[in-house]
Amino acid sequence: MLTLHTIAELRAELGQARRAGRRIGLVPTMGALHAGHRSLIRAARGQCEVVVVSIFVNPTQFGPAEDFERYPRPLEKDLDACRAEGVDVAFCPSVEEVYPAGEVTRVTVSRLTEVLCGPCRPGHFEGVTTVVAKLINMVQPDVMYLGQKDAQQAVVLGRMVRDLRLPVDVVVCPTVREPDGLALSSRNAYLDAAQRRQATSLYAALTAARERIERGERDSAVLVEGMRRRIEGAGPCVIEYISIVDAEDLSARSRLSGRCLMALAVRIGATRLIDNVVLDVPECAR
Amino acid sequence: MLTLHTIAELRAELGQARRAGRRIGLVPTMGALHAGHRSLIRAARGQCEVVVVSIFVNPTQFGPAEDFERYPRPLEKDLDACRAEGVDVAFCPSVEEVYPAGEVTRVTVSRLTEVLCGPCRPGHFEGVTTVVAKLINMVQPDVMYLGQKDAQQAVVLGRMVRDLRLPVDVVVCPTVREPDGLALSSRNAYLDAAQRRQATSLYAALTAARERIERGERDSAVLVEGMRRRIEGAGPCVIEYISIVDAEDLSARSRLSGRCLMALAVRIGATRLIDNVVLDVPECAR
Numbered sequence: 001m002l003t004l005h006t007i008a009e010l011r012a013e014l015g016q017a018r019r020a021g022r023r024i025g026l027v028p029t030m031g032a033l034h035a036g037h038r039s040l041i042r043a044a045r046g047q048c049e050v051v052v053v054s055i056f057v058n059p060t061q062f063g064p065a066e067d068f069e070r071y072p073r074p075l076e077k078d079l080d081a082c083r084a085e086g087v088d089v090a091f092c093p094s095v096e097e098v099y100p101a102g103e104v105t106r107v108t109v110s111r112l113t114e115v116l117c118g119p120c121r122p123g124h125f126e127g128v129t130t131v132v133a134k135l136i137n138m139v140q141p142d143v144m145y146l147g148q149k150d151a152q153q154a155v156v157l158g159r160m161v162r163d164l165r166l167p168v169d170v171v172v173c174p175t176v177r178e179p180d181g182l183a184l185s186s187r188n189a190y191l192d193a194a195q196r197r198q199a200t201s202l203y204a205a206l207t208a209a210r211e212r213i214e215r216g217e218r219d220s221a222v223l224v225e226g227m228r229r230r231i232e233g234a235g236p237c238v239i240e241y242i243s244i245v246d247a248e249d250l251s252a253r254s255r256l257s258g259r260c261l262m263a264l265a266v267r268i269g270a271t272r273l274i275d276n277v278v279l280d281v282p283e284c285a286r
Numbered sequence: 287m288l289t290l291h292t293i294a295e296l297r298a299e300l301g302q303a304r305r306a307g308r309r310i311g312l313v314p315t316m317g318a319l320h321a322g323h324r325s326l327i328r329a330a331r332g333q334c335e336v337v338v339v340s341i342f343v344n345p346t347q348f349g350p351a352e353d354f355e356r357y358p359r360p361l362e363k364d365l366d367a368c369r370a371e372g373v374d375v376a377f378c379p380s381v382e383e384v385y386p387a388g389e390v391t392r393v394t395v396s397r398l399t400e401v402l403c404g405p406c407r408p409g410h411f412e413g414v415t416t417v418v419a420k421l422i423n424m425v426q427p428d429v430m431y432l433g434q435k436d437a438q439q440a441v442v443l444g445r446m447v448r449d450l451r452l453p454v455d456v457v458v459c460p461t462v463r464e465p466d467g468l469a470l471s472s473r474n475a476y477l478d479a480a481q482r483r484q485a486t487s488l489y490a491a492l493t494a495a496r497e498r499i500e501r502g503e504r505d506s507a508v509l510v511e512g513m514r515r516r517i518e519g520a521g522p523c524v525i526e527y528i529s530i531v532d533a534e535d536l537s538a539r540s541r542l543s544g545r546c547l548m549a550l551a552v553r554i555g556a557t558r559l560i561d562n563v564v565l566d567v568p569e570c571a572r
């Protein structure tokens with residue numbers, strides 16, 4: 001495996017592969033790799049001849065009060081994980097390589113970023129879309145792999161790729177969970193033992209809501225209220241949002257039908273956790 | 287010459303050339319091609335194996351009170367000009383091909399767009415950067431050719447390309463002028479005979495200022511005042527701005543030194559004209 005730090009090295013390395021028509025897959029990450037990331041790498045490994053994992057903790061997607069400084073950066077462990085998964089290139093650029101001196105350019109996606117996590121994290125998605133546009137331009141992959149765990153991010157980036165006519169396919173891979181249902185996240189490491197137990201309430205609430213939908217419930221407010229009660233019942237927390245929206249355009253759904261996204265963000269102590277479930281809801285019910 | 291309308295056709299056509307390592311040049315235009323555009327095409331023809339000219343009147347770079355509707359669209363004449371210049375592909379996408387239904391993504395460049403033409407044309411540069419990012423992603427050229435006539439646009443797009451790490455070189459070609467000095471522009475067609483004569487005052491003023499600089503003048507305010515008097519003396523007009531700025535970062539220069547851009551925008555009747563001169567000013571003078 002090659003560990004590269006500059007765009008020049010990256011282009012020199014990948015140029016040959018590209019000209020030879022080899023399929024290049026990109027897994028963009030902020031490091032602190034867990035089994036969720038590894039599932040993305042395996043998907044890339046299965047579909048591409050060259051697998052690039054970018055490891056870059058992107059400053060512009062963190063708010064001033066957020067955890068940029070303390071975000072975990074276990075680089076050697078991450079590189080070991082990449083090696084173990086058969087990654088070809090680990091791309092670890094410096095902040096200056098991604099954001100050159102004097103840079104003033106941003107990529108923004110409106111509307112889709114104004115719901116769910118958007119209002120809670122001003123500037124977050126602009127940071128994400130800008131850095132991923134840059135990473136796509138640096139790596140020029142044929143396919144990019146994203147996790148369903150960050151559902152809104154996947155929708156926003158998919159829209160950005162389509163809108164900007166970026167020549168890359170986007171593959172969204174299922175959320176990987178702990179045996180008790182907690183979605184894997186680099187931020188789970190912030191939880192103490194009691195918070196960790198409490199955190200299972202997020203997926204438990206989503207699962208219970210899904211079961212109610214399967215039994216015929218279609219009223220969004222009723223489902224959201226049920227999830228709220230379940231999560232608040234599990235211990236002290238701040239619910240940022242629990243929403244049911246159209247899975248494609250993220251518009252609010254008061255009555256469920258079609259492809260729906262149930263998504264939530266909850267703070268347990270200082271740790272912000274998100275989770276979601278997508279489901280196809282048959283039109284007719286009750 | 288191929289005339290293509292969709293991204294799918296374009297990619298199919300250019301994919302082969304790209305894999306064969308052939309150098310692809312893009313000349314992005316809004317059509318109404320004149321000798322200025324033709325000089326860009328010739329530069330591309332001289333340096334690239336595949337020359338693509340895009341012809342697309344981009345709605346998002348026109349303000350609501352601007353001339354989007356009446357902007358000239360002599361498509362057949364443009365295609366003839368492309369053929370005559372040995373263009374390989376004329377790419378003429380529909381608005382829907384560039385701006386797909388539901389699109390919500392914009393590329394913005396701050397700071398550099400807040401001076402010169404920026405304040406007079408709110409939203410203009412966002413439209414330009416967004417469409418050119420899309421065109422670059424559609425065509426995936428090795429080199430893009432821009433005209434020095436649109437000096438600020440060239441600086442802004444150069445910055446965007448660098449910031450977004452787009453894998454394309456930018457070549458800026460000299461302004462092409464009528465024998466009497468008027469910079470070629472598709473909008474010159476809007477001028478009546480008297481306005482056309484009057485319009486020569488723009489380049490005359492810039493040339494006079496350059497001569498004063500060569501004779502030792504370094505005071506920006508003095509030079510700007512001289513240009514203003516010259517242009518206003520030539521007939522009724524509205525001067526939007528006359529500015530002398532750093533040619534790279536477009537910051538104001540009260541005293542000239544280094545690489546300077548003298549730029550101006552003047553409305554004669556309903557027609558907005560711009561022109562500029564770049565010059566290297568030796569530090570020591572007077």
